[in-house]
Amino acid sequence: MNSDSQNRLEELIVREVDGITNEDEKNELKNLLEKYPEFEKELLEQKKLKEVSSTMKIKNPSPEVFDSYWVRVYNRIERGIGWIIFSIGAVILITYGLFKFVEALINDSQLELIVKVGIIAILAGLVILLVSVIREKFTIRKSDKYKEVQR
Amino acid sequence: MNKNISEQSLLELSKDGDKDAFGMIVKIYMERAYFSALALTHSESDALDLSQEAFVRAYKAMHSFKTEMKFFTWYYRILKNLFLNWKRDNAKFVNNSNEADEVLFESIEDAGYRLDRDYEKKELEKILWDEINSLDSQFREIIILKDFQNYSYQEIAEMLEIPLGTVMSRLYSARKKLKDRMKVYYEQ
Numbered sequence: 001m002n003s004d005s006q007n008r009l010e011e012l013i014v015r016e017v018d019g020i021t022n023e024d025e026k027n028e029l030k031n032l033l034e035k036y037p038e039f040e041k042e043l044l045e046q047k048k049l050k051e052v053s054s055t056m057k058i059k060n061p062s063p064e065v066f067d068s069y070w071v072r073v074y075n076r077i078e079r080g081i082g083w084i085i086f087s088i089g090a091v092i093l094i095t096y097g098l099f100k101f102v103e104a105l106i107n108d109s110q111l112e113l114i115v116k117v118g119i120i121a122i123l124a125g126l127v128i129l130l131v132s133v134i135r136e137k138f139t140i141r142k143s144d145k146y147k148e149v150q151r
Numbered sequence: 152m153n154k155n156i157s158e159q160s161l162l163e164l165s166k167d168g169d170k171d172a173f174g175m176i177v178k179i180y181m182e183r184a185y186f187s188a189l190a191l192t193h194s195e196s197d198a199l200d201l202s203q204e205a206f207v208r209a210y211k212a213m214h215s216f217k218t219e220m221k222f223f224t225w226y227y228r229i230l231k232n233l234f235l236n237w238k239r240d241n242a243k244f245v246n247n248s249n250e251a252d253e254v255l256f257e258s259i260e261d262a263g264y265r266l267d268r269d270y271e272k273k274e275l276e277k278i279l280w281d282e283i284n285s286l287d288s289q290f291r292e293i294i295i296l297k298d299f300q301n302y303s304y305q306e307i308a309e310m311l312e313i314p315l316g317t318v319m320s321r322l323y324s325a326r327k328k329l330k331d332r333m334k335v336y337y338e339q
Contacts, residue, residue, distance in 0.1 A: 010323040011316075049330045056279070069185075073206045
C-alpha cells in the first residue's frame with residue numbers, strides 16, 4: 001500500500017469512527033477495506049473503543065469554581081499591574097539611595113580612604129553581578145529552545 | 152454593558168484594555184479553558200491555576216491578538232506554552248500515574264444499563280482513562296480534544312498548529328495505540 005492510500009484509509013477510518021462519513025466516503029471506505037481487509041478489524045476495534053469513551057465525560061468541578069473564576073483572574077491582572085508599579089518605584093528609590101550613599105561616602109572626610117575604596121568596590125561588584133545575571137538571562141532567552149514559551 | 156454585544160466587539164474592546172469586556176470573554180471560555188487545562192495537568196487545582204494564569208497572559212498580550220482568529224485557538228496556544236513551562240519547572244513533581252485520576256471523569260447517565268453491566272462498564276471506563284493518561288502526551292492530548300471535548304478536526308489543527316492531515320493521522324495512531332493497550336481487557 002502506498003502512503004497516499006494509507007493516509008486516506010486512516011482518515012476515512014477516523015471519520016467513520018466519529019460517525020461523520022457521508023455516503024461517498026462510506027463507499028470509498030468499503031472499497032479500500034475490500035482491497036486491504038486487514039484494516040477492517042482495526043476499524044471495528046476502534047469503533048468499540050469509541051463506544052466506551054462516548055459514555056464518558058470529564059467531571060465538572062464544583063459550581064463555586066466557575067462562580068469565582070473571573071474574580072480570581074481579575075485579581076491576578078490587578079496584582080500584576082500593582083507589582084510592576086511597585087517594582088518601578090523600588091528600582092528608582094534603590095538607585096537614588098545608592099547614589100546618595102556613595103556621594104556621602106566620598107564626601108565623608110573622617111572615613112579612611114581604604115574603607116571608602118572597600119565599600120565602593122563591594123557596591124560596584126554587586127552592580128556588575130546584577131548586570132551580568134540580567135544579561136545572561138537575556139542571552140539564554142535568545143538561544144533557549146523554549147523561547148516561544150511564555151514565562 | 153449591553154448583554155447582546157457580540158464576541159467580536161468584546162474582543163475589540165479587550166484589545167483596548169477594557170477589563171469588563173475581557174471579563175465577559177473569560178466567562179464565555181472559562182469552562183473550555185478549565186477542561187483543556189485539566190486534560191493537560193490531570194489535576195483540578197493545577198488546571199484552575201494554569202487556565203487562570205493563561206487568561207492573565209492573554210489579557211496582557213491582547214494587543215497582539217488578531218480579531219480574525221478564533222480567541223480560544225489563540226488562548227489554547229498560550230495555555231499550552233504555559234503548561235510546557237510548568238511541566239519543565241515541576242518535572243520532579245509531575246507524576247505520570249495521577250493520584251486524582253478517579254475524580255477526573257464520570258459516566259454519562261444511561262438509563263438503559265443493567266446494574267451488573269453498569270459495574271463492568273465503570274471498571275472499563277476507569278481502565279480506559281488510566282490508559283489514556285499513560286499515552287504519550289501528543290496522543291493523549293488529541294484523544295481528549297476530540298473524544299472528550301468534541302472539537303472539530305479543523306479546530307484541533309488550529310489549536311495545535313499542525314496541518315489537518317497530521318490531525319487525522321495522529322488521531323488514528325492515538326486510537327490505535329489505545330486500542331492495542333485495551334485489547335487485553337476486552338479479551339478477559
